[in-house]
Amino acid sequence: MTENEIEGLAGAMKRTLGLDQTKRVAMIQMLELMEEWLPDYIFTVQEDDAMPGMDGYTGLEHYEICLSNSTYLALHEGNPEARHTAAHELGHLLLHSQAPTAYARRSEYDRHVDPEWQADYFADAFLMPRAGVRTCVTAEEVAERYSVPLERAEQRFDEVTKIQGELF
Template identity: 40%
Template sequence: MSGPSYEVPPLSLMNIMGSSSGIRDYFKMPDGSFPIIQILEWVLPEVIPGFEFIQGTKAEMGANHGLTIPSQKQIWLREDVYDRAADGHGRDRFTAAHELGHLLLHGSISLAFHRSSQGLPKYRCSEWQADSFAGTLLMPLEGVKKCTSVAEIAQIYRVSVKAAETQNSIYSQKGLMIKLP
């Protein structure tokens, strides 16, 4: 998690998995690498009235890799993050999916700012929810179950090995699959 945490209405991992699965179903992409940049750039402006996808400069965004302003229907990616995500770099694709999670999960709620996520139950933490959304959108359970290793998850779903390890661990901790090597 990065950036400030906001207290949001509670969502379980299963609720979030349902949301990300619904997005994949809506776009008719049940498995395989999710085209996050194409969805942000070309599709969302067509399906969400007023949506803006903005590439910000390093001068504008500083250390922020991505930013979502739900009330304005905006997702910002820093230009270098956008370029790497468009080239298929896993960490930057995850950042883009994380920002989409903020827009879709938190777009119609009022947020209560917390300086730290400590003491905030993770299921009420905006950053945990957006990370969970990104993980389940980019690495859907049914596809991950077909993989034989973390390296295969990373390769098929075009995510970083760290993201693949984390998602594999989350799914196995929840008893949804056997942990892969």
């Protein structure tokens, strides 16, 4: 999927849920209340030792998002990394739950077919919408406004301001 396709899906998701396109998304409520519009959805939390080395995962066969207990607790505290993890898993659920599972080794890397890149890009677009990022003066302001990791905010800010510069 292209950046614009993923941006469109993130925006459509926010519109469908009646969320403000430029405000911070309450990710914990998103995950816990999503079953209201996706009846087969399951949200679970597992002890960290049951998920060694993982912050979360998405079960694509059953519309399931699972977070480690430490990620879930951090999400309740508004931790930027936990917010990104939750949005990343939501991206997998929305982008890949209907896709057939197949794996292939490519001779050249193409991020547009990389499900991890796609889920990261969805998380960025969902948490930091272009319209809101355009009103920020610095990446630090983006990170603060949307409670996201500074590294992700810097990347998103650079991308959005580059696109804006190309348009004008």
